[in-house]
Amino acid sequence: MSPSLASAIGSWSAPNDSVERHFHDMVVQGKRYLCDQKLAKQQAEGGGEVLAELEQWGLVWDRNQEGKIALFPSSKMFPGVSDQDRWITFGRRGTSAVGPFWTGHGIVDILRDEVNRLHVPYMQEVVISKILLYNGTVCGAVGYDYLNAQTILFKCKALVLATGDASQVYYPHCMVSKESTGDGFALAYDAGATLVDMEQFEYLALMNAYPDSARGKAVLETPLESGEMAYLRNAEGKRFMQHYHKAEELAPQEDVAKAIYAEVKAGRGGPHGGCFLDLRHIPRDVVEQAAPSRLEHMERLGYDISRDLIEVYPVVHTTTGGVRINERCETEIPGLYAAGQLAFAVNDCLGEGATGIVDAVFRGKISGANAAQFAKAKAQYNPKDQDVRTAVGQIMTPLHANDGPTPLSVIRKLQHVMWENVSIIKNESGLIKALDEICAIRDSLAPRVATRTKGGRFNLEMLESIELRHMIICAEATTRSSLARKESRNRFHRSDYPEQDDKEWLKHILVRKTEQGMAVTLEPVDFPYLKPEMA
Amino acid sequence: MTQMERKIKVTVLRTNPETNMKPVKVTYEIPWQDRMRVMDALNYIREYYDSSLAFRFSCRYYAKCGTCAAMVNGKPVLTCYEEAKDGMLVEPLANFPVVRDLVIDRLEWDSRVSQDLKGLTGPSMKNHNGER
Numbered sequence: 001m002s003p004s005l006a007s008a009i010g011s012w013s014a015p016n017d018s019v020e021r022h023f024h025d026m027v028v029q030g031k032r033y034l035c036d037q038k039l040a041k042q043q044a045e046g047g048g049e050v051l052a053e054l055e056q057w058g059l060v061w062d063r064n065q066e067g068k069i070a071l072f073p074s075s076k077m078f079p080g081v082s083d084q085d086r087w088i089t090f091g092r093r094g095t096s097a098v099g100p101f102w103t104g105h106g107i108v109d110i111l112r113d114e115v116n117r118l119h120v121p122y123m124q125e126v127v128i129s130k131i132l133l134y135n136g137t138v139c140g141a142v143g144y145d146y147l148n149a150q151t152i153l154f155k156c157k158a159l160v161l162a163t164g165d166a167s168q169v170y171y172p173h174c175m176v177s178k179e180s181t182g183d184g185f186a187l188a189y190d191a192g193a194t195l196v197d198m199e200q201f202e203y204l205a206l207m208n209a210y211p212d213s214a215r216g217k218a219v220l221e222t223p224l225e226s227g228e229m230a231y232l233r234n235a236e237g238k239r240f241m242q243h244y245h246k247a248e249e250l251a252p253q254e255d256v257a258k259a260i261y262a263e264v265k266a267g268r269g270g271p272h273g274g275c276f277l278d279l280r281h282i283p284r285d286v287v288e289q290a291a292p293s294r295l296e297h298m299e300r301l302g303y304d305i306s307r308d309l310i311e312v313y314p315v316v317h318t319t320t321g322g323v324r325i326n327e328r329c330e331t332e333i334p335g336l337y338a339a340g341q342l343a344f345a346v347n348d349c350l351g352e353g354a355t356g357i358v359d360a361v362f363r364g365k366i367s368g369a370n371a372a373q374f375a376k377a378k379a380q381y382n383p384k385d386q387d388v389r390t391a392v393g394q395i396m397t398p399l400h401a402n403d404g405p406t407p408l409s410v411i412r413k414l415q416h417v418m419w420e421n422v423s424i425i426k427n428e429s430g431l432i433k434a435l436d437e438i439c440a441i442r443d444s445l446a447p448r449v450a451t452r453t454k455g456g457r458f459n460l461e462m463l464e465s466i467e468l469r470h471m472i473i474c475a476e477a478t479t480r481s482s483l484a485r486k487e488s489r490n491r492f493h494r495s496d497y498p499e500q501d502d503k504e505w506l507k508h509i510l511v512r513k514t515e516q517g518m519a520v521t522l523e524p525v526d527f528p529y530l531k532p533e534m535a
Numbered sequence: 536m537t538q539m540e541r542k543i544k545v546t547v548l549r550t551n552p553e554t555n556m557k558p559v560k561v562t563y564e565i566p567w568q569d570r571m572r573v574m575d576a577l578n579y580i581r582e583y584y585d586s587s588l589a590f591r592f593s594c595r596y597y598a599k600c601g602t603c604a605a606m607v608n609g610k611p612v613l614t615c616y617e618e619a620k621d622g623m624l625v626e627p628l629a630n631f632p633v634v635r636d637l638v639i640d641r642l643e644w645d646s647r648v649s650q651d652l653k654g655l656t657g658p659s660m661k662n663h664n665g666e667r
Contacts, residue, residue: 213572213615
């Protein structure tokens with residue numbers, strides 16, 4: 001919903017920053033070479049322009065006392081991950097003084113104003129369940145409007161997927177919004193597009209462990225965000241990071257996440273399955289100065305940071321694999337475009353710091369422009385009646401079914417399987433177990449799903465039954481890809497293959513739909529610009 | 536749910552305009568959890584008592600998206616942000632038509648905003664490229 005930081009090159013950049021360094025950091029620090037270098041280069045070169053453009057629409061980047069765009073060293077935000085500082089910035093809409101971490105919100109606001117101003121027609125509370133093809137080219141989509149309880153047939157010549165993340169498959173161990181159920185990944189896969197490196201996720205460590213509605217939401221994103229370094233303690237009250245990493249609390253987020261996970265598994269966790277964040281040694285006004293909205297969130301939950309420890313645990317931050325696209329944001333399906341978190345581009349790489357927000361606006365612009373151009377040049381094909389009937393039937397089946405499990409109960413089961421076996425630390429036996437359970441959910445539970453609420457507007461069970469189908473595809477793709485990758489790289493960790501293996505595994509893992517089901521293939525990573533030493 | 540068996544009572548104003556029935560207040564008993572939010576109570580009702588309870592939410596405890604807004608004890612609040620209290624009454628936002636339960640219809644509001652913005656011309660700020 002609201003990424004906060006933006007890292008890109010422009011006339012405001014620090015003197016030692018450059019397109020080359022930005023590109024290098026994305027590919028090497030951020031992705032450990034597991035990315036499409038052509039897309040990274042395109043973003044390093046073009047991202048800054050889009051940030052400048054956002055300012056024209058009314059987004060105000062934070063300024064320093066000289067009136068220049070204020071820059072923050074990335075080491076302040078993401079300690080321990082980069083050799084050198086890169087520079088990131090915050091933005092907001094208008095002059096409202098709400099503190100940092102409202103950049104994403106500001107962008108949403110100004111874009112919505114523009115959509116309204118230009119009278120761009122849009123529909124809300126509609127979920128797409130199927131992309132329709134005619135001879136392999138996009139000709140429409142079928143969706144369900146759960147606000148008004150009706151199925152909808154869209155006819156179109158081009159379609160841009162921008163549905164965000166898939167990490168709701170880990171709820172409540174995720175920080176993303178409720179609707180990040182991987183719809184776009186599943187729709188693209190179903191239409192025949194390729195999913196790349198679906199095993200790759202990012203983790204954040206310092207998230208609320210309870211209550212449920214705040215689970216997975218950031219107490220802090222990094223231990224330095226509170227102005228001075230916050231400490232982590234286990235249930236015995238002892239600091240433990242020194243046993244896991246020489247940088248202690250300032251270790252990369254995935255190492256902090258692994259350490260908390262390990263402490264909890266060793267029986268030294270708190271009552272809600274987390275460890276404890278300690279800010280008692282930091283004066284309240286220091287925290288207020290550094291992170292006002294974080295402090296407000298803590299105090300709103302009733303914490304007095306001078307007295308209380310806050311139970312935190314690690315969660316999934318974002319999906320970083322995605323739908324394969326090229327520099328024009330085209331997938332392999334003519335007329336189908338993808339942008340943002342679901343596209344396999346640079347995404348949100350914490351290691352490099354703050355590329356996600358730039359990726360979203362940059363690819364959003366490119367995909368829209370190219371999709372419009374494509375549509376202008378093409379004729380509209382009519383969707384086949386049979387395809388439409390099948391898609392509508394699939395939407396309506398849970399409504400007419402009786403006695404089956406509720407969609408939400410099956411979603412909860414799937415989420416449990418994913419977090420228990422396919423999360424921070426994985427191994428072969430856990431992954432095989434998970435795959436068996438996912439296939440059982442796919443084949444015997446999901447087809448029998450029945451809504452308890454029959455008909456009516458805003459029947460959330462109808463939405464959930466569609467989201468369930470999408471989440472199953474994402475879960476299966478992630479699990480199969482995790483099984484295939486026999487190494488540990490970046491935030492992907494296999495306890496049975498703990499080392500990064502550049503000799504064997506500078507490879508993408510591709511997932512495609514075939515008549516026999518989901519097929520996994522390997523593809524060597526292409527190095528058009530930067531080559532790792534071993535390759 | 537680590538607290539010992541403590542329960543709270545939560546009353547929700549349930550509306551289903553399709554059946555033309557008058558809105559009814561329904562009271563649910565919910566296990567208390569430490570630092571519980573109003574949204575936790577609503578989610579509990581939906582997951583364990585009645586899956587037809589309709590309410591919106593998106594970002595959960597970030598208090599950013601605003602979709603979970605409702606009246607609690609007569610005051611408009613974000614349910615993700617507001618502490619749950621024993622005996623509380625949860626109602627849809629005032630002054631909006633109700634779609635179902637706590638879901639209000641924003642259509643008219645949205646089109647009014649859109650209408651207000653009509654006639655305002657393009658990007659209003661100059662691109663000062665960081666040199667202002």
